[in-house]
Amino acid sequence: MDVEIITIGDEIISGHVVDSNASFIAQQLETAGLTVKYRSSVGDSVEQIEEVFRLALKRASLVICTGGLGPTDDDVTKKAIVKVFKRNLIYHEDVLDDIRKRFEKRGVEMPGINQNQALLPQGARFFPNKFGSAVGICIAEEGKIFIALPGVPFEMKQIVTDSVVPYLRSLKTGQALKVVTLRTTGVIESKLAELIKPNLKLPSGVKLAYLPSASGVTLRITATGSDEGEVENKVRDLTRYLESVAGSYIYGRNSDSLESVVGQLLKDNDKTLAVAESCTGGQLGMLITSAAGASSYFLGGLIAYANEIKIDKLGVASEIIEQHGAVSEQCAEAMAVGCRNLFGADYALSITGTAGPEGGTDSKPVGTTFVALASVHGNRIYEYHFASTREFNRTRAAHAALELLRRDILDIT
Amino acid sequence: MDVEIITIGDEIISGHVVDSNASFIAQQLETAGLTVKYRSSVGDSVEQIEEVFRLALKRASLVICTGGLGPTDDDVTKKAIVKVFKRNLIYHEDVLDDIRKRFEKRGVEMPGINQNQALLPQGARFFPNKFGSAVGICIAEEGKIFIALPGVPFEMKQIVTDSVVPYLRSLKTGQALKVVTLRTTGVIESKLAELIKPNLKLPSGVKLAYLPSASGVTLRITATGSDEGEVENKVRDLTRYLESVAGSYIYGRNSDSLESVVGQLLKDNDKTLAVAESCTGGQLGMLITSAAGASSYFLGGLIAYANEIKIDKLGVASEIIEQHGAVSEQCAEAMAVGCRNLFGADYALSITGTAGPEGGTDSKPVGTTFVALASVHGNRIYEYHFASTREFNRTRAAHAALELLRRDILDIT
The missing domain is CATH 3.30.70.2860 (Alpha-Beta Plaits)
Structure with missing residues (x-):
């Protein structure tokens, strides 16, 4: 089955938002044994969308598009569907009820404009949207399957996972x-x-x-x-x-993440973790707690951005900062040890570094980062030289810290 | 000038990585007055890449591709360039020197495989890569401009910003x-x-x-x-x-972010900020410190994930948690007040909520979040009902907290 994914929106073609939708859908289709053959993008113009739809329905047998189903004027996908499939829009009372309930649940009155979203093509199948008011639309005719999904990524993802993939899994492929x-x-x-x-x-x-x-x-x-x-x-x-x-x-x-793997190791060993962060400013804590259920092993952390906080709250000796600087092996170790004491955790991880873009020196250029681990077995400190942007240097530091803990628990040198 | 962007890689077409490159490039081209007309993706096959290059050079006058310039076997873009442009690969000693120096700077020996990356098409212009060993390649002939960039996003971004856009700005458009x-x-x-x-x-x-x-x-x-x-x-x-x-x-x-705007307000008013985070686990601190220069107003924060940490370190009364729960107006307020005292900051923000996917109750469903601000003017607490995934609920909470501070400083009700 030849598959085409079309992403719709001026913001996509102009690059004002990242087109993560096509990638997500392609990856999900793979789990249904389907590989994508064509990918294209189009702006918010009814005529252009119509043209792209017609081409796709000619060269592919499964067409999935995202975007343009919102309540505002620049959302014109349904108009193109009406033209291509020659179907009327019908008012769906049950869909409107669902939309109204969603707003009620959030304690917000439904803006009148959202009523548009209950106007949907005749004879289509609908995929419910848990997180928004634009439902997925599926039209199957003449051996072709056409699916239109909202463009807001987390809404689209939920519909693909909960409805589209199960629906497509029922279609067999030979390969x-x-x-x-x-x-x-x-x-x-x-x-x-x-x-x-x-x-x-x-x-x-x-x-x-x-x-x-x-x-x-x-x-x-x-x-x-x-x-x-x-x-x-x-x-x-x-x-x-x-x-x-x-x-x-x-x-x-596959779907394993470093934070979930490390979390499971802590759970299995019945150990707790705390963190002390300088340059990452909370990113390590955020990463650890992005795994649901982290509360069973993660106690908390101290974001010690200012040096006085490192000294006052973590007990880093002011001499260490004076002699070696806040970005040093000695400071990282003292932060980890202080953090372990402060939170009473089995393991404490610390990060201190120069994330950039400013603040580098000849001996400690931007990207220089120290990561330390304190535990009952003693302390381990590593020095890294990341050579990237502030954002990436911080992400790498957070992962390096978790990896240090993973290797320690598994006794990998 | 008609522009085509081509993203190369099995991981792109299959969706295993998000194709953020095309969007970034389109957006950057806009600043040079260029709008993208065609977008396509292709897998790691020399023949397919060659085919896509030939089509693009026919229908567009500026072609920019990303991906397939790495040192490993699945990086085949240069082979396709050689075929399409009929140019030999020449060994560039100066490029190899740069690559070797990059590795030296990181204290890592250059793997032999990276030598490949100094083999580059004859007569091409090169755009330096600050963060990696694959340089950008630019070939201009017969009124067409062809640019090949590495696929690693932060490397590509640096080359586009520092070299490609300045180069293209010199080309005039009428519109x-x-x-x-x-x-x-x-x-x-x-x-x-x-x-x-x-x-x-x-x-x-x-x-x-x-x-x-x-x-x-x-x-x-x-x-x-x-x-x-x-x-x-x-x-x-x-x-x-x-x-x-x-x-x-x-x-x-435009490029303003909420964290940079709030940071500037704090700087302008010579005020300091600290945070206390439960469900966001450090994300608010990370967001604040993603603005370079945050050290002039951000002192630090406490990630109070476990309830004992809220009680012991922030001084939240255990009765509050017993009577109202950790996800409550009262707990949020006590966390903010305790945080302000702990760090001696002018402003303290706190977040406590149920990010999901588990942990919701009838009275406090997943997404229920309390955000509080403590300052010399008193305390403000807001209740939110986010209705999304764990990731998005946390992102929204962090932004809601910063927005609360922005409105407070600007005296917007």
Whole structure:
């Protein structure tokens, strides 16, 4: 089944918002055994949308578009649907009821303009929207499936996950497909390639991709073939090989995140964690608590941005800051030790560094970061030299801290 | 000048990474007066890339592609360039020197595989890469400009900003274009439309778009025309109108962020800020410190995730938590007051809520969040009902807290 994804909106084509929707949908379709063949974007013009829809319905049998279903004037997708499919818009009382209830629940009166969103194409199937008032629209006719979704990412995601994928899973495809991702951190792409490449043998139908990001490099194995068992075996063999040459950097698979893996380790060992953050300003705490259920191991943290806070609240000796600076091995260690005492936690992680863009010196350029771990077994301190933007330096520091804890708990040197 | 952006990589077409590059480039091109006409994506196959390059060079006069310039085997963009432009790859000693120095600076030995990245097309212009080893490649011939950039977003961004845009600015276009964005927060899209719509008159050539995100709704005005002065006037008039009907929600323009605007207000008033966070786990602190220079007004914060930390470190009375729960007006207020005392700050913000997905009750469903501000003028507490995912509920809470402070400082009710 040939699939086309169309993202709609002036803000997409002009780049004023990132087009994350097409990527999300492509990835979700993969779990239904569908691979995307065409991708395109179009602005908020009825004529252009209509043109793109007609082309897509000619060259693809499944067309999924996002955007332009909102209540305001620049939302014109439904007008294009009416023209292409020659269907009237019908007032759907049950959909309006749902929209009204949503607003009531939030204690907000429904603006009159939202009534538009209950006007929907005749004979279509609707996918409910838990987080907003634009429902998903699905029209199946003449062997083609057309699905229109709202453009607000978290609304679209919920509809795709809860409704679109289950609906599409019922459609069979002939090709077996298996995708496994291995998540690594603390190692750069080229180093990873040097570990992997010498003895790598990729069987036919198998691809290996390196996907670097600020949180680490993901290794993605994609295997296709006519026989499902054979595809599974090829993926398993390659996974084993990758684990044998780069296993210590691999913290998880597929949807695993470093914070969920570390959280599970803390839970399994019945240990608690606290953090002390300078340059990351709370990002490490945020990362840890982005895993739901973190309250069972995460006590809290101190954002010690000003030096006086490091001294007064964490007990860092003012001599350390005078002699070595706040960005130093000594300060990181004292912050971790002080944090562990303050919160009474089993483990305490600290971060201090120069995130940039200002504040670098010759001996400690922007990106210099110290991460420390204090535990009953003693203290470990590492020095990093991240060479990126403020945002990425901070993200890397937060992940380096969690990775330090993971390696400590698992006794990886 | 017709522009096409091509994003390359299996990870893009399959959705395994978000294609943020095309959006970033489109937006940056706008500042050079260039609008994107075509957008496409292609996987890591030399033949397919070659095909897409040939089509793009036929229908567009400026082609910018990203991805596939890395050192590993799945990076094949240069092979396609060689085929399409019939140019040899030449070994560039100066480029290799730069790459080697980058690794030295980080205290890492350059993996041999990175030598590949100094093999570059003959007669091309190169754009330096500050953060990585893949330089940008620019080939201009027969009235066409072709630019290839690395796919790692922060590397690509640096090259676009520092080299590509300055280079393209030298190319003239006939059409005047002006884009202004007004940043709002604390108001939903449909409410904003109800304020704006009744007396809105859009002159010809002017578009108004509503761009909702977790941090607020951005209003984007785009105006085009042949006369620059006329275009400027139309944008100015519409901006004034929007400010007259929705001014209290507008915190800034264009690249302004809520954290930078609030930071500037604190600087201007010579005031300090501290935070106490429960459900956001550090996100508010991270947001505040994502503005470089935050150290002049931000002292630090306490991540009070566990209730004992709220009681022990912030001095929240245990009776408050017993009687009203940790997610309550009373607890939020006590956290803010305790935080202000603990850090000796002029302003203290606190957040406590149920971010989800678990933990909601009938009286306090997931998304219920209390935000409090303590200052010398007294305390202000607000209750919110966010109705989204954990990630978005937390982002909204952090922005709601900053907006509360902005309105307090500016005396907006």
